[in-house]
Amino acid sequence: MFYREAGVFKTTYSDDMALLPIPLDKFFVLSVIAFMVLVVPFIASEYWLESILIPVLILSLAAIGLNILTGYAGQLSLGTGAFMAAGAYLGYKFVTAFPDINIVVGVLVGGLASAMIGAVFGAPSLRIKGFYLAVTTLAAQFFLIWLFTKQPWFVNYSISGVPTAPPREIFGFLVTGAESNETARYLFVLSFVIVFALIARNLTRGRIGRSWMAIRDMDIAAELIGIKPLQTKLSAFAISSFYCGMAGALWAFCYINIVEPSAFDINRSFQILFMIIIGGLGSILGSFLGAAFIFTLPIFLNNAATGLGLEVSTALIRHVEFMIFGAMIIFFLIVEPHGLARMWSIAKEKLRMWPFPY
Amino acid sequence: MxxxxxxxxxxxxxxxxxxxxxxxxxxxxxxxxxxxxxxxxxxxxxxxxxxxxxxxxxxxxxxxxxxxxxxxxxxxxxxxxxxxxxxxxxxxxxIARTFQNIALFRGMSTLDNIMTGRVLKMKASLLEQALYMFRGKSEELEHREHVEKVIDFLEIQAIRRTPVGRLPYGLQKRVELGRALAAExxxxxxxxxxxxxxxxxxxxxxxxxxxxxxxxxxxxxxxxxxxxxxxxxxxxxxxxxxxxxxxxxxxxxxxxxxxxxxxxxxxxxx
Known part of the structure; x- marks a missing residue:
């Protein structure tokens, strides 16, 4: 970023507390959003939209959800996949039960259903902390996936057990299901992500966000200040699950186009946990960076081998990919344990002083 | 005497x-x-x-x-x-208090730490906070103003944005006093x-x-x-x-x- 904070003075608290207090920052973020909305649909190929941008955006949403819970409120969870599944299955139930209601409502209902389930499975957090809590959230992961797989009611008694996503329209454009146009789908997902990233940002800098961080950093002091641990932890679980639920619904409706349990297994939970660890705990920007990094790195490595003209078997590529991927994660965690978002802010801090750091 | x-x-x-x-x-x-x-x-x-x-x-x-x-x-x-x-x-x-072993929220800035002291005085609903509108915004501004008075009183203006984990011990004690004072x-x-x-x-x-x-x-x-x-x-x-x-x-x-x-x-x- 080639700009300085110097010379930006605020005369009111309102200006000082704006979302992006530095004018150039504001300009930059708005132009990124404008680029994503106005330019990308025209220049990106079908492959890019379908196989990279849509899943990265959806996973970013899930990562924001987990970051609220783990990064901000400090409650470790391995149930992300299950909360996504809850959003997908219950969103699917709602959308098929009320076919006339707008799909946006369907996704939100999936999120809300997931929020309620999340609050229930978050209850042990009042007594259990850290790794032990993570193990109790595994109960959610296995129980919910089992429930959705074994109970045919959730898939409307579909014979295959994996029903296809129902096609739904917004403003006359098909946005879900296999027949829909990828650009329409992309814009649909993007608008969800923009709105809810903004909401997450507002929540995390306001009273509730400070309460979450207070519980994370020093729960005893927080309680003595008057922050209620029960309310705060459960609200973190509910809001986190709400985000994961929406992401799950979007994943099923707009990306894989079917509602299937294997998309939300324990590997998904770990994948999203890695995203926030690599991206940066307690950072909304980090959720995006982590999602993009974890999702695209294997694709990049895969293409790199072909690009270099190496004649290797696909099995070997797959294994080497895993090894490089693992090594890079270890490297990143050693170099910057606070993730990509911290690297970004350090770079900005350095540039602010550049070229005269003293 | x-x-x-x-x-x-x-x-x-x-x-x-x-x-x-x-x-x-x-x-x-x-x-x-x-x-x-x-x-x-x-x-x-x-x-x-x-x-x-x-x-x-x-x-x-x-x-x-x-x-x-x-x-x-x-x-x-x-x-x-x-x-x-x-x-x-x-x-x-x-009743507000400070602790023998500093119990600040280490990952948060001085400003945010002192703002948590006012948590009981904030009433905005979840929706208002999510949208940063109505009480969600006005409350933040009103309490920020009070918190700034506490910051002035304790003479810690310069460390407003610093994460408290990075502050020296003496200043951390002062920030902790600030957090207690913010609750009036x-x-x-x-x-x-x-x-x-x-x-x-x-x-x-x-x-x-x-x-x-x-x-x-x-x-x-x-x-x-x-x-x-x-x-x-x-x-x-x-x-x-x-x-x-x-x-x-x-x-x-x-x-x-x-x-x-x-x-x-x-x-x-x-």
Whole structure:
């Protein structure tokens, strides 16, 4: 970023507390959003939209959800996949039960259903902390996936057990299901992500966000200040699950186009946990960076081998990919344990002083 | 000095009873941390609790703000009897405190730490906060203004945006005082606010404690090991040893008490 904070003075608290207090920052973020909305649909190929941008955006949403819970409120969870599944299955139930209601409502209902389930499975957090809590959230992961797989009611008694996503329209454009146009789908997902990233940002800098961080950093002091641990932890679980639920619904409706349990297994939970660890705990920007990094790195490595003209078997590529991927994660965690978002802010801090750091 | 009549300002400053601890006993398993402690704190005074290590001073403060629940006895605060006190009730009725081992939210900035002190005064709904509109916005601004006053008062403007984990010890203590002050408490419990400080930092902290007391009329309960600080600041002192109350009175009375001298200097029991 080639700009300085110097010379930006605020005369009111309102200006000082704006979302992006530095004018150039504001300009930059708005132009990124404008680029994503106005330019990308025209220049990106079908492959890019379908196989990279849509899943990265959806996973970013899930990562924001987990970051609220783990990064901000400090409650470790391995149930992300299950909360996504809850959003997908219950969103699917709602959308098929009320076919006339707008799909946006369907996704939100999936999120809300997931929020309620999340609050229930978050209850042990009042007594259990850290790794032990993570193990109790595994109960959610296995129980919910089992429930959705074994109970045919959730898939409307579909014979295959994996029903296809129902096609739904917004403003006359098909946005879900296999027949829909990828650009329409992309814009649909993007608008969800923009709105809810903004909401997450507002929540995390306001009273509730400070309460979450207070519980994370020093729960005893927080309680003595008057922050209620029960309310705060459960609200973190509910809001986190709400985000994961929406992401799950979007994943099923707009990306894989079917509602299937294997998309939300324990590997998904770990994948999203890695995203926030690599991206940066307690950072909304980090959720995006982590999602993009974890999702695209294997694709990049895969293409790199072909690009270099190496004649290797696909099995070997797959294994080497895993090894490089693992090594890079270890490297990143050693170099910057606070993730990509911290690297970004350090770079900005350095540039602010550049070229005269003293 | 004990014979001299108090200065007229002093007499006005101190009002009626704000808090009374009645026969409080607290034990952890077989260990009696406090046994049958009674004392009162008057409105507007600086009341010190002193005693050797392990005397039960911190436990006493923990009972007062409900972090420990005493097995026996009761707390009378603002005319209401609590047996026992609960943390949330204490916080919402204007009892704030600092901790012996700093209990700041290390990942948050100074500003955010002090803002959490005002959490009980914020009423915006989830939706208003999510949209940063209506009360979600107006409350943030209103409380920011108050927090800035606290920051000015404590002279920590320069570290407003610094994560507190990066601050030196003395400043962290000051930020913690700020967080307690942001709640506009009626009763401020300070648990060794000057532990580990050098003389200059102690002088600064003493100045802040006196200013808080005089400018805002806040009642202060103070635990401190530095006797010169205690004797200079306090209106009355309560002395604990092994969970029992040894003495209670003005600094001069306490200084002359034989039991207190024995407890501090040691005495051969025969």
């Amino acid at each position: 004990s014979g001299v009549a108090p200065v007229s300002g002093q007499a006005e400053r101190i009002g009626g009873e704000l808090l009374r601890v009645d026969n409080v006993s607290l034990s952890f398993g077989g260990v009696k941390a406090l046994s049958e402690i009674s004392f009162d704190i008057k409105k507007g005074e600086i009341r010190s609790i002193i005693g050797p290590n392990g005397a039960g001073k911190s436990s006493m403060l923990n009972v007062v703000n409900g972090f420990y629940q005493a097995q026996e006895g009761s707390i009378h605060y603002k005319g209401v009897t609590y047996a026992p006190m609960r943390p949330y009730i204490a916080a919402s009725n204007g 408490p009626d009763l401020l419990l300070l648990d060794e606010p000057m532990a580990g400080m050098n003389v200059e930092e102690k002088e600064d902290m003493s100045r802040f404690i006196i200013d808080v007391n005089e400018q805002f009329g806040t009642t202060i309960a103070l635990i401190e090991h530095d006797m010169s600080v205690v004797m200079d600041l306090s209106d009355r002192v309560v002395v604990l040893d092994y969970g029992k109350k040894l003495a209670d009175g003005t600094p001069d009375e306490v200084r002359g008490n034989q039991d207190v001298i024995d407890a501090y200097l040691g005495v051969t029991h025969d």
